[in-house]
Amino acid sequence: METKIFQSDQIEEAAALLRNGELVAFPTETVYGLGANALLAESVKQVFAVKGRPSDNPLIVHVANFSMTEEFVESYHPLTETIIKHFWPGPLTLIFKIKTGSLSPVVTGGLSTAAFRMPDNKKTLSLIGKTGAPLVGPSANTSGKPSPTTALHVYHDLSGKISGILDDGATEIGVESTVLDLSGDQPTILRPGAVTQEALQEVLGVEVPLDKHLVKESETPKAPGMKYKHYSPETSVLMIKPEDWQKAMEWAKAKDKKVGLLVTPTTANKYTSADCFVFEDDTIEAATRGLFSGLRALDEAKKSDVIFAEVFPEDHLGLAYMNRLKKAAAQNYFSEK
Numbered sequence: 001m002e003t004k005i006f007q008s009d010q011i012e013e014a015a016a017l018l019r020n021g022e023l024v025a026f027p028t029e030t031v032y033g034l035g036a037n038a039l040l041a042e043s044v045k046q047v048f049a050v051k052g053r054p055s056d057n058p059l060i061v062h063v064a065n066f067s068m069t070e071e072f073v074e075s076y077h078p079l080t081e082t083i084i085k086h087f088w089p090g091p092l093t094l095i096f097k098i099k100t101g102s103l104s105p106v107v108t109g110g111l112s113t114a115a116f117r118m119p120d121n122k123k124t125l126s127l128i129g130k131t132g133a134p135l136v137g138p139s140a141n142t143s144g145k146p147s148p149t150t151a152l153h154v155y156h157d158l159s160g161k162i163s164g165i166l167d168d169g170a171t172e173i174g175v176e177s178t179v180l181d182l183s184g185d186q187p188t189i190l191r192p193g194a195v196t197q198e199a200l201q202e203v204l205g206v207e208v209p210l211d212k213h214l215v216k217e218s219e220t221p222k223a224p225g226m227k228y229k230h231y232s233p234e235t236s237v238l239m240i241k242p243e244d245w246q247k248a249m250e251w252a253k254a255k256d257k258k259v260g261l262l263v264t265p266t267t268a269n270k271y272t273s274a275d276c277f278v279f280e281d282d283t284i285e286a287a288t289r290g291l292f293s294g295l296r297a298l299d300e301a302k303k304s305d306v307i308f309a310e311v312f313p314e315d316h317l318g319l320a321y322m323n324r325l326k327k328a329a330a331q332n333y334f335s336e337k
């Protein structure tokens with residue numbers, strides 16, 4: 001199968017493929033999604049096959065506007081209107097109770113709830129509109145790889161397996177959306193993202209807890225998908241605390257290990273290495289934008305025995321960054337033993 005790259009003037013062509021049950025990857029502000037018509041169960045099955053994704057991990061239904069959710073949602077949480085007004089379109093996925101049978105179990109993993117998101121990307125909103133149906137969209141990577149933040153990453157993983165990719169350059173945020181469970185009384189964050197816990201609490205005026213399963217990876221998760229390690233670079237990753245950089249570099253030298261660095265410009269100026277991925281600037285936003293791209297680049301270069309990665313405080317966007325970095329590092333920090 002030839003995988004076509006579509007530009008903005010070819011959205012209609014891409015939509016026709018989706019209507020026809022084929023798979024087209026689409027850009028969002030977070031990461032690229034692997035799109036299929038959410039109303040065609042056979043197409044949705046293909047998404048799992050192409051990614052090599054476990055089929056009990058439910059998908060996000062991407063909509064072009066809030067009213068597209070009404071066909072499926074059984075009841076909305078009282079705070080829904082406020083949330084939508086502030087955060088849609090945007091990197092916030094909402095879980096609602098759905099009407100029985102309104103979505104295929106292939107989409108929901110057989111749950112009585114489903115995840116909805118209106119992405120903040122004009123091309124993709126137009127694509128959904130022209131398709132005339134919502135699109136499921138897990139990240140458009142092969143399972144086990146970092147989520148794709150450029151069309152080229154998607155092409156690298158899935159060329160020959162999907163019909164097309166709608167190209168919109170590099171994504172702005174770089175990690176997947178915040179997942180907020182609104183199916184119970186208390187809104188709960190199941191996955192941290194760029195809509196932060198602090199921002200939600202400020203807007204809603206209530207406490208918005210993080211699901212503790214975020215923290216304890218080994219427990220049985222509330223959302224089936226949360227138990228899977230999302231990506232694991234072949235090169236092992238170690239997180240380096242600010243006070244440990246010097247020691248870590250000395251350790252690597254003593255052990256004759258080649259180190260790849262995934263770091264801010266400030267850290268890059270202090271330490272040299274054959275292989276270095278430097279974030280655009282020292283901010284957490286730049287680090288988050290570069291994280292997956294950097295992990296891919298360092299892993300594919302195969303120049304290093306170990307990747308040393310910059311850590312950030314675990315609040316605001318830093319919580320999302322550290323959540324993804326910890327998974328890539330299998331929770332491992334450098335420690336001198």
Ligand code: TXA
Nearest residue numbers: 030032033058059113114115138139176177223225226
């Ligand atoms: O930013 C994003 O969210 C990207 C872009 C493409 O929109 N998509 C994405 O999809 O990250 P995916 O499939 O990789 O992540 C969906 C997450 C999974 O953790 C899944 O378990 C959870 O949402 N999820 C889906 N339906 C759920 C439900 N009914 N209850 C709880 N969690 C659910």
Ligand code: MG
Nearest residue numbers: 138139147230
């Ligand atoms: Mg994913």
